[in-house]
Each structure stands twice: as C-alpha cells, then as structure tokens.
Amino acid sequence: MQQIDKTESDVRKNISLYSKRVRKSDVVLKMLIYFSALLTVGFFILLIAYIIVNGAGYISLDFLLSSAESDGLLPIIINTLYVEFFTLIFAIPIGIGAAIYLTQYVKQGKFVKLIRFSTETLAGIPSILFGLFGYAIFCVLFGLGSSIIAGCLTMIICVLPGIIRTTEEALLTVPNSYKNGALALGAGKFRTIFEIVLPCAVPGILTSVILAVGRIMGESAAFLLTIGTGTKMPKEVFSHIFSSGRTLTLHLYYMSGNGSVPDAMKICFAIATILLILIFVLNVLAKLLAKKFIH
Amino acid sequence: MDMFLEKKEFLNQNKKFFLIILLSILMLICFLLPYVQIIINQDNFCVTSLDILMNSKLHVTNAGSEADINFPNVMRISVFLAVLSPLAGVLFILLKKRILAAESFVIGAITPILSLITVSDLKRQIVDLNISSNRVYIGFIWPFFLTLIFGIACAIFSVWLNGGEKLAEAVFFCFASISVGLVFLITLYMIISGLPAIIEVGIFNFLFGFEWDPSCGKYGILYLILASLFGTFGAVIIGVPVGVLTAVFLSEIASKKIGFFVRPIVELLAGIPSVIYGFFGMMIIVPFIRNVFSDFRTFSQKPVVGDSLLAVMLVLAIMVLPTIISTAETAIRAIPKSYKEASLGLGATHIQTIFKVTLPAARSGILSGIVLGVGRAIGETMAVIMVAGNIVNFPELLGSVRLLTTGIAIDMAYSSGLFRQSLFGIGLVLFVFIMIVNISFMKISKRGVQIDATNR
Numbered sequence: 001m002q003q004i005d006k007t008e009s010d011v012r013k014n015i016s017l018y019s020k021r022v023r024k025s026d027v028v029l030k031m032l033i034y035f036s037a038l039l040t041v042g043f044f045i046l047l048i049a050y051i052i053v054n055g056a057g058y059i060s061l062d063f064l065l066s067s068a069e070s071d072g073l074l075p076i077i078i079n080t081l082y083v084e085f086f087t088l089i090f091a092i093p094i095g096i097g098a099a100i101y102l103t104q105y106v107k108q109g110k111f112v113k114l115i116r117f118s119t120e121t122l123a124g125i126p127s128i129l130f131g132l133f134g135y136a137i138f139c140v141l142f143g144l145g146s147s148i149i150a151g152c153l154t155m156i157i158c159v160l161p162g163i164i165r166t167t168e169e170a171l172l173t174v175p176n177s178y179k180n181g182a183l184a185l186g187a188g189k190f191r192t193i194f195e196i197v198l199p200c201a202v203p204g205i206l207t208s209v210i211l212a213v214g215r216i217m218g219e220s221a222a223f224l225l226t227i228g229t230g231t232k233m234p235k236e237v238f239s240h241i242f243s244s245g246r247t248l249t250l251h252l253y254y255m256s257g258n259g260s261v262p263d264a265m266k267i268c269f270a271i272a273t274i275l276l277i278l279i280f281v282l283n284v285l286a287k288l289l290a291k292k293f294i295h
Numbered sequence: 296m297d298m299f300l301e302k303k304e305f306l307n308q309n310k311k312f313f314l315i316i317l318l319s320i321l322m323l324i325c326f327l328l329p330y331v332q333i334i335i336n337q338d339n340f341c342v343t344s345l346d347i348l349m350n351s352k353l354h355v356t357n358a359g360s361e362a363d364i365n366f367p368n369v370m371r372i373s374v375f376l377a378v379l380s381p382l383a384g385v386l387f388i389l390l391k392k393r394i395l396a397a398e399s400f401v402i403g404a405i406t407p408i409l410s411l412i413t414v415s416d417l418k419r420q421i422v423d424l425n426i427s428s429n430r431v432y433i434g435f436i437w438p439f440f441l442t443l444i445f446g447i448a449c450a451i452f453s454v455w456l457n458g459g460e461k462l463a464e465a466v467f468f469c470f471a472s473i474s475v476g477l478v479f480l481i482t483l484y485m486i487i488s489g490l491p492a493i494i495e496v497g498i499f500n501f502l503f504g505f506e507w508d509p510s511c512g513k514y515g516i517l518y519l520i521l522a523s524l525f526g527t528f529g530a531v532i533i534g535v536p537v538g539v540l541t542a543v544f545l546s547e548i549a550s551k552k553i554g555f556f557v558r559p560i561v562e563l564l565a566g567i568p569s570v571i572y573g574f575f576g577m578m579i580i581v582p583f584i585r586n587v588f589s590d591f592r593t594f595s596q597k598p599v600v601g602d603s604l605l606a607v608m609l610v611l612a613i614m615v616l617p618t619i620i621s622t623a624e625t626a627i628r629a630i631p632k633s634y635k636e637a638s639l640g641l642g643a644t645h646i647q648t649i650f651k652v653t654l655p656a657a658r659s660g661i662l663s664g665i666v667l668g669v670g671r672a673i674g675e676t677m678a679v680i681m682v683a684g685n686i687v688n689f690p691e692l693l694g695s696v697r698l699l700t701t702g703i704a705i706d707m708a709y710s711s712g713l714f715r716q717s718l719f720g721i722g723l724v725l726f727v728f729i730m731i732v733n734i735s736f737m738k739i740s741k742r743g744v745q746i747d748a749t750n751r
Contacts, residue, residue, distance in 0.1 A: 026646040033548060036540035037557065040616060044560045047567075047575055097470030105464055115471050117737070118478035124667075124733040125481070125726075126674020128700045132722045133481050135707070136488055157477055164474065190463040218568030221676040221700070225707050249570045253677060256574055272571050279566045283559070 048276065055273030058266050067233050073267070075233045079148060079245035082234075083227070084216050086152040086241060087159065092209060094156070095163030096198075102164070103171040104193055123161035130158050131225035139226055146228030149241040154226045155219060159212040166211060170204020171197060203289045210289070214282045217275065220249035229254065248275060315388060315452045319381040322403065322445035325438055326377050331410070332434035333364075335421065342366075344374045355424065362424045367416045373409035376402065377442065384449060393457055397450040397465065404446020407439040482726075489723025492716035501720060507687045507697075509706075509714040516721055518687050522604065522696040523728075526679070527672040529608030530615055535665055537612075538619030539654070542661075545620070546627040547649055565617035573681030576610040581682055584693070593694040602684030602695045610678050615668035622667060626660020627653055663740040670732040674725070676700040699725045 066072040098115070106112050134154025144150045174197050182192040198205070228244020231251075246254065252271040255264045326344050333340040335355065342353060347370060352363040380403030387396035414433050421431050455462045493501045496514045504515015541561075545554055585601030592598060630653050638648040654661070684695020685705055697705075703718050703725070710718055 023644060023647075026644050029646050029650060030548075033540045033544050036537040037544035037549070039537055040541045040564075040620070041557060041560055043613060044564055046579075047571075050575065050579065051571065094470045094473055097467045098474065101464075101467035101471035105467060114475055118475045120737060121478050121730070121733055122474055124670050124736065125729055126670075126676065126700065128674060128676040128703055129481070129485070129722060129726055129729070132703060132707075132719065133484055136484060136719070137480075157481075160474060160477075188460055190460055193463075214566055218566070218570075220568065220570045221704065224677070224704055249568050249677075252570050252574060253681070256577060256681060268574060272574055275568055275571060279568070280563065283563055283566055287559070 051269060051272045051276060055269035055271075058270040059273060063270065072231070073251075073271075075231055076246060076248055076251045078234060079227075079230075080217065080247045082148050082241060082245070083152055083155065083223075083247055084213060086149065087155040087216055088209065088212060090152070091156045091159050091163055091212065095160055095208070095212075096167050096205065098160075098164045099167035099171055100193060100197075103168055104189070104197065119161040119164050122157065123165070127158055127219060127222040128225075130154055131222040133157075134222060135225040144242070146226065146244045147242050148227060148245050151223050151227030151247075152241070154222050155216055158219060158222055159215050162215060163208050163212050166208030167201070167205050170201040170208065173204065174200045203292050207286045207289045210282050210286045214279055214286075217247075217278060217282075218249060220247070220253060223247055223250050224253070311452050311456055312388065315449055316385060318445050318449045318452065319385055319400070322381050322400075322442055322449065323378065325441040325445060326374075326407075328438060330374070330438050331370075331414075331417070333417070333421070334432040334434065344378065347371055347374045348378075355421070364417065364420045364424075367413040370410040370413045370417075373406040376409075377406040379403075380406070381446070381449070384453065388453055388456075393453050394465070396453040400446050400449035400453060404443045404450070407442055410439075485719075485723050485726045488716070488719040489726070490720075492713060492718075492720035493723065495713060496717065496720070501717075502724070507702075509710070509717065512713075514713075514717045514720075516699070516702070516724065518689055519697055519699050519702050519721065520724065522607075522683075522688075522690040523673055523698040523700070523725075525604060525690045526607045526611055526696070526698055527669055529604070530611030530672045531665065531669060533608060533612035534615045534619060534668060538616050538664075538668075539623050539661060541616070542620045542623035542627060543649055543654070546624050547645075547653065561617050561620050564613075565621070569614065569675060569678040570681075572610055572614055573678035576606055576678065576682040580606050580609050588693055591693060593691055597694065599693045600684065600695065602682060603693045604683075604690050604696045605692050606682040607679050607696065607698070610682055611672045611675060614675060614678060615672050618668045618671055619661075619664045622664025623657070623661045626657040626664065629660065630656045659739060659742055663736055666732060666736040666739060670729060670736065673728055673732065674700060676704050680704055699728075 063073060064077070065074050067074040098119075102112060102115060131154060134150060134157070138144050138150040138153045139146055142150075144153075178196050178200060179192055182196045183189070187195070223246070227246060227250070229246050229250075230244035231246065232243070234240035234243075234245075248271055252268055252275075255261065255267050255271070258264050261267070328343060330344045330347065331342045333342065333353070333355075338356075340353060340355060346353075347366050350366075351371070352365045355362055355364055380399040384396045384399040384403065387393070387399060417433055418431060451462060451466075454465045492514070496504075501514055501516060502520070503517050504513065505517055506513040506515050507518065541557075545557060545561075549557060581601035581603075583601075584603060584606055585599060588599045634652050634656055635648050638652040639645070643651065679698055680701045683698060683701055685697045685701055686695045687697045687702075688694050690696045699721055702721050706714070706718055
C-alpha cells in the first residue's frame, strides 16, 4: 500500500496532472493477484522441497541397482525403459507421418477437419478410459494379458495427439521459401520433405519426443489396467515384453498403499524424487531445444 | 528414343505388376497353410484356412474323450475375406484402379486380426472339454504375421505403380487417419462394452440408483457421479480464481525477470506426474485435514479420517492450475494493446483496466481454459485414488468418497461378469461426460478465435 506522506516532493507529485488517488479496491485486488501468484509458487516450492528433502537421502547406487524381487528398483527401472522404448518406436513414426500429411499435403478440407477433431478428442480423453479400452482390446481381445506390450500399445494412443500437435507446429515454422527453392530445383515433394523440411524441423520434433518421454514416464492410470504388477527381472531381452511389469509411477502407487514392505515410504519418496529430477531434466532439455529452434 | 522410353516404362510397370501378383499368391498360400494350430498336451491339431472354410467344427480327441470344437463365425468370415480380398486386389490392378487395389490388399492383410479376436473363444471351448487351460496352446502368430507382411507389400507396390510420390502420400495419409480410426474405435467400443450392463440394470436404476454393492447385485452409480461432479466443481471453485489471477500476474504485473522464474514453474507443475500429486496429498493434505477437523463428524457420525472430498478438491485444484494459468495467460496476452491504452487514456488505473477491460475481453479464452481444466479434473484418477478414501458414500465435504474414475480403477482387478460389465458402464458414463466437455471446449475455443478475428 502506498502511504501518502506529506513530504515536499510528494506534495509536488500530488499536484501534477498524472497523479492518481490510490483506490482501496485497487490495493485489495493487487494484493489478491500477488497472493495467488505467491500461492502457486509457494505450493510448487513446498512440493519440491518436501519430496526432495525426504527422498534425496535414500537414493544411492545400491538402492537403484538392487534387483531383489519385492523391493528392488532395478527391474522397475528396466520396465520403464522398455515401455518408453516400445511406445516411442511406434508412436514417433506415426505421429510424424500424420503431421507431415496435415502440413505438407492437405491443409484444408473435410478430412483434415476430421483428423483435427479426432486428435483434439483423443487429447481430451482421460488416460483411465484409454486404460479401459486398452484392457478390453489388447489384454482380453488380443489375448496379450496384462503385459508390457499391452501397456505400450495403450500408451501409443495416449501420446499420439501430443506428438502430432507439436510436430505439426515444428513443421509449420519451416519457411515456405525453403520448400519452394527445393521444388524449383526439381526435387519431388517427397524428397523436399525428407531433405529440406524435416531436417529444418529436427529441434521441434525432438521437443515433441521429449514431451512424449515425459508423458509416458508420468503416466499411471492407463498402465494400472493394462500392464500388470510384475516386479521380476527380465529373463530374456525380447520375451520380457509379454510379461507383466509395473513402471516407476505404478510402483510408487502400489508402495504407498502397501504396509507389508518395511521401507515402503522410503521407496515412495525415493521414486518421487527420481521422477521429479527426470521431469526437471526433460523440461530443461525441451526448453533448450525450443530456444535453438526459434533462432 | 520415345519408343524406347515407352518400352522401358512398360517393362518397369510390368515388373511391378508381376511382383504384385506373386506377392498376392504368397499371401494366399500363407493364409491357406496351417492357420491356427491348437496344441493340447502333446497332440497337435493343425487347422488350415481351407478346413475352416469347409468344415464348421474340429474333432478333438484327448485322453479318451472326444468332442467337437466349433469355429466361431467371425473366424470363418475373416478367412473368407482374406481369400477374397487379394483376388479382388489383383482384379482391381488389372482394371487400373490402384488405390482400390491397395485398399483391398490391406483389408486382406488385416483380416487375420478378426480371427485373433476369436482365439479366446476357441480356448474357452477347449477348456469346456475339461482340459485345463495350461495344457492348451493356440498358435496363430506366423500365418498372421506373414499375411500381414505380404499384404502390406502388395498394397505398397500397387500404389507405387502410380509413382513414388503417390506412394508417399498414401503412407502419410494412412498415418494421419490412424487417429480418426482410433476415435471411432474407442467410441464404438465404449458403447458396445458399456451398454449391456446399463441395459441389464436398467438406465434409471444404473444412473440414479443410490446403492453400489455389486456383491448384492446393486449397481447404482448416482453417488459416484455426484462425487465426480462435486470434486470437479470444488476444484474449479478453488483453482479458477487462483489460476486466473496468477495468469494476470504473469502477463500484466510481473517484470520480465520474475516472469522468467515463474513461468517455468507453471510448466513444471504441468509436467509433474499425477501419482506424485496423489502422494503429496496423501502425506500432507490428508493429515492436515484430519488434524484441523478432528473435532468434526460427518453426517453419518463417522470421525474425520482425512481421506475426503475436500482432499480430492484440493488436489484437483492444484492439478488444474497449470492448465488454467497457461491458457488464461495466452488469452490475456492476445488482447490488443489498443484496448488497454484506451482504458488507461480515459483515466482508469492499471488494476481497473485489468479487471474492467482486459479480463472481459479475454473471457472466451479464459473460459476455454476452465473447460479444459474441468476435463482434466473429471478424468483424473491416480491422484484422486490416493486421497479419496474410496468408500461409496453420499459425497460430503469431510467424508470419504468414490468417484467415477476411481470406481473403475479399483474394482477392475478382481471383478467379473455383470460387475465387470457395469465398470465398463461407468466408463461409458465418464466417456459421455468427457465428450460433452471436449465438444464444448472446441465450440468455445472456436468462438474465441472468431471473436478475436472480428476484433482486429
């Protein structure tokens, strides 16, 4: 609040044309604005501090690499990597292909409207419904059971709209003159796309991949219904995708409600810390890439 | 010279043409070779597609007992289609309708998926013969896989006859239409799997029944719906003012330096996994509620344990914050500078300008952010499941509740029969809510764009 002191300079200010009476409602509203911004930031700091202070002490190399069946973290980390890998390997080509079609081939018309509508719809459907759908289709109908591959297939649907949207934005920023130049030199459309448009949009596409990595890592509801609860180390590299295996987020969920494991809370805090750090790193990476991409 | 070129072109085309015919023959052969392999104990029953077409059942003998296994109709239809469509493809190629040919090859290649669906049906039939399911193995992967590969190859070659450019476009088109197909499939499947339970229980009893007790055959989800609605409503009531005011702070008041720190925080908040929010709620918010309201009792005279609708509202409010902040900030930033200048020029203060001019002008953008937040909140599962207490009650602020999402997530693992079907029914109800929210979001954001366009 601005106090009006009767000093010499202040009096002069009050006389001037531009001075304004301080309205009480203005002060209150301004306080409210500051208060809500402070609330948002304060909550963020509270969350981060609470989890990292409680969790950082537990993280050690031994803890991360223990492969004991009930509380070892290594199998869980491996499962998470499996899910990331097998989801992205399918989702990225499909997403980029769709974005190329939407930006380079057809820009208007009924079909494009339909595609836009359906990507937006997909983006709005909550992951529990994807989980339900994935459970009914991949686990039951396809007979895959609760397995990592069923989780991956479900997750592809979850991350697809995000990848399409970000890649589309990246492709749209490539100047038209580049494309026209290539076309004028006699390159075909396909060649122009692969040799001019895509290389120019690489940072943007990488950003979309990083966002998808973060999304998969943080996902839990879709996995809850599809991926099962396995905590075993993989016996074989490939056949592991047909066995059930929980991811880090699911492990955190199961541990938080599990009283029988002695160090459950310890593990929860440790996983939460790991997840927070990874999300932070991914965010910074995406930021850096986006900066490179704008200039 | 021209003649020579034409001849070369002709040869080139024909090479591809013969390749296609060869591939489609391979496709047929793969399909007609042992298609489904049923292995019971040590006995093999190889069933070729021809068998499936000709006979409707398979005679199984095992350890003295004999029985027939019926082939499901879907399987027979898929075999029929898979034989017919490569032939149709070749015919289309001859008629120079290459795109149609490619489509029929793709259909031929993916029809084995239809028979995949029926494998569990076959397995059930065998288990009905008192053969334990551990001793049954049904192999189908190889013929399925090979047909798929040859079919896709046929399709690619037949489009390639028009040149590489058309092929590329066709491939990208396929990728783009996957999301359309998925939405269609999800909608269809939600309805197909959700409706039977709703019809069996009765729409009125299902939607407006008070009691949810599957062990007694009571499937009323009114309390679940109410809990979801109240939770979302509370989250919006708490989250919207804070979110919008933070957005105002970021776009109008904060200096560049402060914005530089606060904006990444909002982005990080959006990226934090929901399980962590749930865990945080479980460790901080729930004990907090338990301690503060320890003297209170719920309407049903139960002590306050902390797992409650209030906790759900608080966690959801935190989770919708980033969505609302970023959408509202974008909307506020999109307001033309001239609006603000006009208001300031008339003598209004900065704060008056914000609340009387900027916010009303940005209201459609802010509204779409709120609707987006509502969609997030109503579909959130994992954070809610950890703080809600998950007992089916009439939703009151301090009592534990079960929401639509948590209802699905909790019971899925051990339900069966009508119970499981009713969970899909809950899924359908949730899906309808989400679609309403989604479509209104699209309407609002489109209208916002139009308003912005007319403003400029």
